[in-house]
Amino acid sequence: MAEHSYTSRQELDQYAFHPAVTLLVPVAAVLLQAELPRLWPPLLILDLPLIVVIFFAVARRNPISGTVTGTLIGLFQDGLTTQQFGINGIAKAIIGYLAASIGFTVDLDNLLNRIGLNFLLCLLQSGILYLIERFLVGAPGTRLQPLHELLRAGINTAIAIPVFFFLDRFRHRD
């Protein structure tokens, strides 16, 4: 039986996923994101792709991987909206990078850390999207709604915790 020895925290906490999981989970997240609001419109407040980006970035502990994953999922999400390609791509690339970077220093198997990270990154994404829409795109009627964004962050965090525990089953060490 092979024995593994780990010399750093990064190696200790790095996980990998089966290619099918890497492909299907983001697609399923985007699909659910498009389908659930059709059944119950208030579910538009969810951002399942963001939760998936944070999960993969934190699990892999690799900023480049987190950036690329965030970009691809964000661009995929942009393709389903009326917005320009790149709005969600930029926002989720930054989120993926930050989530992976924070994963180096913080134990993200801890529940409280997961809650705090999800909440903060969700708020940060709202801020980035506002800045992009307001200053890069110049979209008409762009307004920051702080209370709505706080509510969005809270709800997404509440959804993210069980989703993280569910997706933990599919990860394995390199």
Place this chain on the structure above:
Amino acid sequence: MDSFFARFKNSLVLIAIVLVQTIALAVQIQRPQAVAATPAATPSLDIGRPDTRRVTVLRYWTGSVLTPFERFFHGAGLHMRHVWGNYVDLRHTREQNQALKQEVARLREEQAAFAEDAVQGRRIQAMLNFRQQYIASTVAAQVIGTSGSDRSRMVLIDKGSDYGLKTDQAVITPDGIVGKLRDVFPHSAQLLLINDPTSGAGVILQSSRIRAIIHGGPGGRVQITNLTDDSRISPGEHILSSGGDQVFPRGLPVGVIESIAPDPQHQPYTAITLKPAADLARLEEVLVVTGTQTNLPAAAEQDLASAEATAEGSSALTKRAADLAAERLPSITEPPADPNAPPSDPNSAPPRPAPALHPDRYSPGATPPATDLTPGSPPQKERD
């Protein structure tokens, strides 16, 4: 140098990816160009345009990944609802049938009442040479997906160019307007709802006849922000499509004014919030307007003719009943008229003005008859 790239590899990758996407974003943003060419065009209506061809292809690829799954889920949902509705949940069908029959009877009476107004309206339109656009053909489509973002109010429908759908065609429900087609793919199409921030439509306020432009506001609201404070505008007023945007036919319900408040960001304009006539959050089936015509459609002509017949029949019946009642009731008998007296009918001759105290060339009758006049101005000698 190598150590620099190795040390900042992660950050450099992030910067490069963000930079590329920022450039791509800048390329996609289209500024209104038609405003300078046509000064009458409203800039606000120049938004919500379809993408360029390359972006459309990207959206098509993205949509193609999800559309089969969305069709599957939608079909499964419909099948379950069909089984439940047609075989299980038939408890109140008889009562519903009775209620619907009563409603049909009531609507027939209303139709007869409106028929005369409709005929009069068409007569006036003909006199004014006004060409009303009637909906000639529609394609029914079902909503199979959403954008999944509350920043973008867009849904996906299951019909595309294979059904003759084209970009910028109006989409309605029996309740009112819904939006217009944005990108049309072979087997599906993106429907831009009227509450999307990039959407716009020309409207008219029903009672005050003020024209305005609606667009989507924050939180999926529908707003009018190009009107100043006006005492004639009040909550509860109905809004109709004006037809000025060349997308929505004139006269379709848009919504009802919900609130009017000063817009602090765009003074002196007011922010008028509407409650859309169609339930934009729960769309299931929509009608895409694929053609309009200036004449009333054949089916509507038949309905109008039958309504007119009903209206005439009911008025004849009413007269007969009134005559019968008049015969039975005591009435005032007028004294016999003097056969030698002149006719006293006020409408028998046109009214004549009283003769002028100091007649001049403007007095009635002072102008020579038209047959004596010659065209053109009088020669200089005659005027002198």
